[in-house]
Amino acid sequence: MNTGIKPKHQRLVLLVIALVALVGAGLLAAWALRNQANYFYLPSEIVAEAPGPDEAVRLGGMVEMGSIDTAEDGVTVQFIVGDGEARVPVSFTGIVPALFVEGSGVVAEGSMGADGTFIATNLLAKHDENYMPRELEGMSTEEVRAEIEATLE
Amino acid sequence: MHGFANPARFLRLAKWLTPLLLVGGVVLILVSLVPGYLNAPPDRLMGDSVKILFIHVPAAWLGMGGWTTIAIASLVELVWRHPLAAIGARAAAVPGAVFAFICLATGSIWGRPTWGTWWVWDGRLTSMLVLLFLYLGYIALSSALAKEGSSSRIAAIFGLVGAINIPIINRSVVWWNSLHQPPSLTMGNSAIDAVYLYPLLGATLGFSLLFGAIVLMRMRTILADMQAEARLRRKAMQAAEGL
Numbered sequence: 001m002n003t004g005i006k007p008k009h010q011r012l013v014l015l016v017i018a019l020v021a022l023v024g025a026g027l028l029a030a031w032a033l034r035n036q037a038n039y040f041y042l043p044s045e046i047v048a049e050a051p052g053p054d055e056a057v058r059l060g061g062m063v064e065m066g067s068i069d070t071a072e073d074g075v076t077v078q079f080i081v082g083d084g085e086a087r088v089p090v091s092f093t094g095i096v097p098a099l100f101v102e103g104s105g106v107v108a109e110g111s112m113g114a115d116g117t118f119i120a121t122n123l124l125a126k127h128d129e130n131y132m133p134r135e136l137e138g139m140s141t142e143e144v145r146a147e148i149e150a151t152l153e
Numbered sequence: 154m155h156g157f158a159n160p161a162r163f164l165r166l167a168k169w170l171t172p173l174l175l176v177g178g179v180v181l182i183l184v185s186l187v188p189g190y191l192n193a194p195p196d197r198l199m200g201d202s203v204k205i206l207f208i209h210v211p212a213a214w215l216g217m218g219g220w221t222t223i224a225i226a227s228l229v230e231l232v233w234r235h236p237l238a239a240i241g242a243r244a245a246a247v248p249g250a251v252f253a254f255i256c257l258a259t260g261s262i263w264g265r266p267t268w269g270t271w272w273v274w275d276g277r278l279t280s281m282l283v284l285l286f287l288y289l290g291y292i293a294l295s296s297a298l299a300k301e302g303s304s305s306r307i308a309a310i311f312g313l314v315g316a317i318n319i320p321i322i323n324r325s326v327v328w329w330n331s332l333h334q335p336p337s338l339t340m341g342n343s344a345i346d347a348v349y350l351y352p353l354l355g356a357t358l359g360f361s362l363l364f365g366a367i368v369l370m371r372m373r374t375i376l377a378d379m380q381a382e383a384r385l386r387r388k389a390m391q392a393a394e395g396l
Contacts, residue, residue, distance in 0.1 A: 012232045015231055023317065030324075126332055127268070
């Protein structure tokens with residue numbers, strides 16, 4: 001090779017081009033997957049494009065505050081799942097996971113009933129990114145800070 | 154760059170760095186996890202199972218860190234033909250795979266009481282499982298090449314191609330709706346209370362030092378193996394000439 005380029009640099013340039021192509025391909029694949037790879041639909045998506053009555057789908061969102069209603073049989077719960085734009089009533093019969101509480105995330109597997117209620121066959125609780133001890137729950141940031149300082153003293 | 158291409162120089166460095174990282178890592182893990190497990194209060198929703206965090210997050214970090222090590226070493230090997238880079242990549246594969254497995258196992262054990270399921274095929278869990286399979290493939294490929302005595306260049310290309318999965322794992326919870334929650338720790342921000350955060354950070358640093366010690370130990374083992382192999386071959390040659 002008489003081009004004056006060191007083989008080392010040639011390899012580096014070739015590899016960088018290959019890596020850029022690879023990352024581009026990966027990003028394109030991820031972009032193409034953006035709808036298919038979602039684990040659940042949001043309530044607004046379910047309302048905008050209602051699935052068929054026998055179509056198995058997953059609905060995910062926040063359990064609205066004050067919406068959980070336990071039926072007389074003790075194992076059927078009705079609640080509303082919202083995402084700030086749309087609300088979908090959900091009915092589920094069975095044992096709910098420990099983290100299933102109002103104001104927290106939930107993923108319901110099932111299908112839409114004829115009356116617009118989502119009939120869930122399985123419930124999964126979704127945890128949010130916050131980790132906090134029980135004692136500090138409901139406190140504002142300033143109160144938490146004061147509490148921590150009081151403990152440290 | 155090529156200063157450490159001389160194994161003798163690398164071995165001199167590794168000789169004192171290995172015990173330093175090992176002792177430092179174990180001490181840091183103990184001083185983080187013992188108070189963490191004994192004193193940290195239960196989480197407002199998850200109760201005591203929140204403490205799996207102290208193992209799960211370092212394991213996830215090092216599962217991904219292990220492949221990042223492989224990718225960087227592979228790049229150095231392919232471009233600069235650095236002889237220690239190939240050994241470093243091979244040495245990082247097994248501990249990386251072990252940490253990826255620990256991440257998946259602890260996550261599954263944690264998912265049952267909190268989410269209500271051992272496993273779901275969401276973006277984060279699936280991409281992490283793919284990482285474990287990539288590790289197994291890489292280990293099989295690189296050890297087969299080493300056994301045959303052929304060039305490890307194919308393994309290096311595999312190491313670089315597989316690295317595309319690392320940003321996908323990292324971004325999976327942001328790009329797609331997933332059962333796994335979005336990141337708690339972002340640049341300068343933490344949604345994790347200090348009582349959990351400090352043991353977590355200490356354990357992550359401690360396990361990282363331990364990981365470094367294991368990689369150095371494995372590199373020394375591979376180098377010693379290669380030397381023994383070369384010596385045996387030389388002896389066999391001499392014996393053959395003597396006949």
